[in-house]
Amino acid sequence: MATTNTAEPTRRDFIHIATGTVAAVGVGLAAWPFIDQMNPSSAVLALSSVEIDIGSVQEGQQSVFMWRSKPVFVRRRTKKEIAEAEAVSMNDLPDKLARNLNLPEDAPATDKNRIEKPEWLVVIGICTHLGCIPLNNQGEFGGYLCPCHGSQYDTAGRIRKGPAPENLAVPPYAFIGPTKLKIG
Amino acid sequence: MSGNSTYEPKNGLSRWLDARLPIMRLAHDTMSTFPTPRNLNVWYTFGGILTFCLGVQIVTGIVLAMHYTPTAAAAFDSVENIRREVNYGWLLNFIHSNGASMFFLAVYLHMFRGLYYGSSKAPREVLWILGVIIYVVMVATAFLGYVLPWGQMSFWAATVITNLFTSLDQIIPHLGGAHDPGLGTTITQWLWGGFAVGDPTLNRFFSLHYLLPFVIAGLVVLHIWALHVPGNNNPLGIDVKGPQDTVPFHPYYTVKDGFYLCLFVILFAFLVFFAPDFVGNPDNYTTANPLVTPPHIVPEWYLLPFYAMLRSIPQKLVGVLVLFGAIATLLFVPWLDTSRVRSMRFRPMMKQFFWIFVADCILLGYLGSQEPQAVWHLGGVDMPLLWPARIGTLYYFAFFWVIMPVIGLIETPRPRPDSIAASVLGNAQAAE
Numbered sequence: 010m011a012t013t014n015t016a017e018p019t020r021r022d023f024i025h026i027a028t029g030t031v032a033a034v035g036v037g038l039a040a041w042p043f044i045d046q047m048n049p050s051s052a053v054l055a056l057s058s059v060e061i062d063i064g065s066v067q068e069g070q071q072s073v074f075m076w077r078s079k080p081v082f083v084r085r086r087t088k089k090e091i092a093e094a095e096a097v098s099m100n101d102l103p104d105k106l107a108r109n110l111n112l113p114e115d116a117p118a119t120d121k122n123r124i125e126k127p128e129w130l131v132v133i134g135i136c137t138h139l140g141c142i143p144l145n146n147q148g149e150f151g152g153y154l155c156p157c158h159g160s161q162y163d164t165a166g167r168i169r170k171g172p173a174p175e176n177l178a179v180p181p182y183a184f185i186g187p188t189k190l191k192i193g
Numbered sequence: 194m195s196g197n198s199t200y201e202p203k204n205g206l207s208r209w210l211d212a213r214l215p216i217m218r219l220a221h222d223t224m225s226t227f228p229t230p231r232n233l234n235v236w237y238t239f240g241g242i243l244t245f246c247l248g249v250q251i252v253t254g255i256v257l258a259m260h261y262t263p264t265a266a267a268a269f270d271s272v273e274n275i276r277r278e279v280n281y282g283w284l285l286n287f288i289h290s291n292g293a294s295m296f297f298l299a300v301y302l303h304m305f306r307g308l309y310y311g312s313s314k315a316p317r318e319v320l321w322i323l324g325v326i327i328y329v330v331m332v333a334t335a336f337l338g339y340v341l342p343w344g345q346m347s348f349w350a351a352t353v354i355t356n357l358f359t360s361l362d363q364i365i366p367h368l369g370g371a372h373d374p375g376l377g378t379t380i381t382q383w384l385w386g387g388f389a390v391g392d393p394t395l396n397r398f399f400s401l402h403y404l405l406p407f408v409i410a411g412l413v414v415l416h417i418w419a420l421h422v423p424g425n426n427n428p429l430g431i432d433v434k435g436p437q438d439t440v441p442f443h444p445y446y447t448v449k450d451g452f453y454l455c456l457f458v459i460l461f462a463f464l465v466f467f468a469p470d471f472v473g474n475p476d477n478y479t480t481a482n483p484l485v486t487p488p489h490i491v492p493e494w495y496l497l498p499f500y501a502m503l504r505s506i507p508q509k510l511v512g513v514l515v516l517f518g519a520i521a522t523l524l525f526v527p528w529l530d531t532s533r534v535r536s537m538r539f540r541p542m543m544k545q546f547f548w549i550f551v552a553d554c555i556l557l558g559y560l561g562s563q564e565p566q567a568v569w570h571l572g573g574v575d576m577p578l579l580w581p582a583r584i585g586t587l588y589y590f591a592f593f594w595v596i597m598p599v600i601g602l603i604e605t606p607r608p609r610p611d612s613i614a615a616s617v618l619g620n621a622q623a624a625e
């Protein structure tokens with residue numbers, strides 16, 4: 010078979026490469042639906058905003074609401090808790106970013122940047138370490154203590170100690186009345 | 194599967210089949226006449242025991258799946274229904290849940306055996322690596338299965354383990370714009386099929402939990418194939434030199450394996466009938482509650498050492514890398530062990546480090562079961578358990594990456610016998 014030994018590309022080389030390429034691209038394209046089916050479905054994505062009434066939450070208390078199947082902590086902070094959170098120096102914060110989806114990404118983690126109104130702390134109640142639900146009013150910083158691996162948060166939901174890398178996330182939300190919140 | 198076949202079809206039908214599909218020949222050569230070193234001890238019976246365990250999990254699992262409902266609303270009740278109402282459901286359920294523990298007990302003994310007798314070294318590297326892959330798939334299967342009863346531990350195990358991937362956010366914090374989730378969160382939500390562990394998660398975990406044991410079965414076939422090319426290693430770690438060193442697999446090892454399997458099943462039955470919840474966690478008798486994490490969450494006993502390693506590291510991404518690194522390290526053992534001698538019977542120094550390693554794994558397991566803030570009171574001094582966990586983790590890695598290569602080079606091994614036959618029968622008889 011003389012044709013297979015020529016240095017010039019032959020029609021046979023062409024059909025080999027063309028077939029191989031089409032097969033590889035085809036496998037890649039065919040795989041995508043099998044991968045993407047696992048992503049959140051349209052029904053899950055449709056549940057992306059909720060309106061809640063927080064009027065019944067008393068000072069010093071916290072209520073938990075569900076948003077996108079995640080718990081959202083709504084905490085009505087006492088004067089003392091607000092003062093404590095405001096007094097914290099940036100140097101004491103392991104995570105210096107506000108993690109507030111209502112603000113630019115590089116906003117610093119001051120207490121002001123963590124809230125809309127000083128009285129109300131609204132954060133996603135999921136430990137940024139591995140996803141457990143932190144316990145309210147526990148730990149050395151008066152905020153939260155995560156039972157799983159001991160991360161501790163302050164009264165602005167900022168990480169202060171332990172393996173969690175980030176402050177508790179502030180969800181996108183807005184006040185639509187004096188005691189009405191829209192989350193999402 | 195390799196070497197010369199000794200199969201002789203006895204009649205017309207078997208000759209006919211042998212010329213078309215030599216399946217009887219395969220069975221005969223692998224399970225009956227296969228030449229096996231004559232000095233295999235009890236630690237070599239666990240391969241057979243593991244195959245038994247896989248069979249038990251598949252058979253009990255398939256029948257449990259006939260009664261189980263994979264939805265967040267019904268899963269917990271369906272498992273209770275299996276236990277209380279389904280005929281013999283309690284038995285099937287306890288065999289399956291304790292079967293997982295017995296499976297891991299056997300696999301750990303099997304792995305320590307391999308380390309001790311140098312079974313991972315040339316020419317058995319591929320055999321060992323297949324074993325590590327089987328172990329990883331077993332861990333995945335057990336994790337997925339543990340989620341199915343949808344108790345508190347199920348739910349929070351699923352949450353914590355899937356969240357391990359969010360540590361990748363520390364590498365790529367945003368895919369797309371500034372407020373888009375990072376690489377890790379994207380992967381985690383893909384695993385969940387939502388924004389938290391929920392119905393879609395449970396459903397896919399059930400599908401995969403059903404699939405993976407059959408993947409394991411396929412890997413086991415490769416594992417045994419890779420065993421039958423070089424043949425068994427043995428407690429002396431020296432090569433088989435001729436027929437005087439071996440005996441046929443049947444009846445010698447079918448009976449030996451069978452005997453120890455009986456002892457294993459007695460222990461298994463004891464757990465199932467007298468202590469069915471001994472290895473379980475009482476929190477898993479509470480239905481999953483996405484709003485409350487139990488005060489003390491722990492994995493099943495067979496994953497505790499890795500959990501201790503994860504918790505001993507204060508940085509999230511590093512902790513996760515250490516966790517996966519601990520298992521990935523096993524893949525390199527065939528090349529990390531630099532000694533000319535396989536069996537630690539003839540390695541006076543390495544033997545000691547080996548037993549410290551076994552103790553280290555047990556210690557890490559214990560530490561993993563304790564609360565994260567736990568403290569030891571040692572004669573007036575308070576030591577947080579974090580410190581022994583850190584030292585234990587360090588030893589785990591040092592054992593493989595430092596001690597194993599270095600000792601292999603500097604140690605003087607003890608003299609080894611001339612042959613397996615000489616060791617078993619005494620030199621005079623072996624010479625005949």
Ligand code: HEM
Nearest residue numbers: 250251254255257258261286290293335338339341403406
């Ligand atoms: C490698 C083999 C397997 C391992 C290590 C394994 C492990 C587990 C574990 C740890 C559980 C939780 C037990 C409990 O607390 O109730 C479980 C549950 C379950 N597994 Fe498996 N399993 C295996 C094979 C299978 C197979 C082959 C099937 C089905 C085809 C299956 C079906 C189920 C079902 C339906 C449940 C939930 C019902 C129950 O808890 O009784 N498993 N498995």
Ligand code: FES
Nearest residue numbers: 136138139155158
């Ligand atoms: S999940 Fe909160 S500290 Fe680990």
